Amino acid sequence: MKMQIGQKGLTLIEMVITIVILAISLAAISAMLSSGVGRSSDTTLEIRSAALAQSYLDEILSKRFDERSHPRGIPPCRANCTTFANFGPDSGEDDRSDYDDVDDYHGLDQGQGQSDPLQDSTGAERTGYENFRVRVSVRYMDITVSGTEENLAVDLNDLDENEDAKVITVRVNYLNSGTEGIAYSAYKTNF
Numbered sequence: 001m002k003m004q005i006g007q008k009g010l011t012l013i014e015m016v017i018t019i020v021i022l023a024i025s026l027a028a029i030s031a032m033l034s035s036g037v038g039r040s041s042d043t044t045l046e047i048r049s050a051a052l053a054q055s056y057l058d059e060i061l062s063k064r065f066d067e068r069s070h071p072r073g074i075p076p077c078r079a080n081c082t083t084f085a086n087f088g089p090d091s092g093e094d095d096r097s098d099y100d101d102v103d104d105y106h107g108l109d110q111g112q113g114q115s116d117p118l119q120d121s122t123g124a125e126r127t128g129y130e131n132f133r134v135r136v137s138v139r140y141m142d143i144t145v146s147g148t149e150e151n152l153a154v155d156l157n158d159l160d161e162n163e164d165a166k167v168i169t170v171r172v173n174y175l176n177s178g179t180e181g182i183a184y185s186a187y188k189t190n191f
Helices: 012-061
Strands: 109-111 132-140 165-174 182-189
Touching: 012 132, 012 165, 012 182
Parallel strands: none
Antiparallel strands: 109 132, 132 165, 165 182
């Protein structure tokens, strides 16, 4: 007696179904990978945006609180501080290297779409930031009831008047960051 051994293998239909399942799986994996790559470029832009904002904030925070402040900050200006209406570069401060107090930077607007390119504190043009725009605004903090910084007001002469601190906001736009951009803020106190 001779035994017949059955042959096992895949039929044509089974092969086609296997190929279709693999194709769908590979398409889904490819889509996930490509979206991850796209988001990683946004992360790089956000990191560069934060570094750019930090360099502007470092420069601004190194200046004195007000035009009428003593260079070392003591005594602080009180009733004679610059009014908000007069924020911006003072007379004779035509260049950023002439800025000597925080509110001189109010209204600074440099970079993409502006007449001034992005510059460092020495006035040299920043390279590698061609698609970035930086806007700076400065204001006194608002500690009034229901004011923006109401909860910062404390007793015993620490931040108890609006003129005790200025809020510096550096807004950075980069390609695809929207019209508002990303805002980075810091406080400069009157001391």
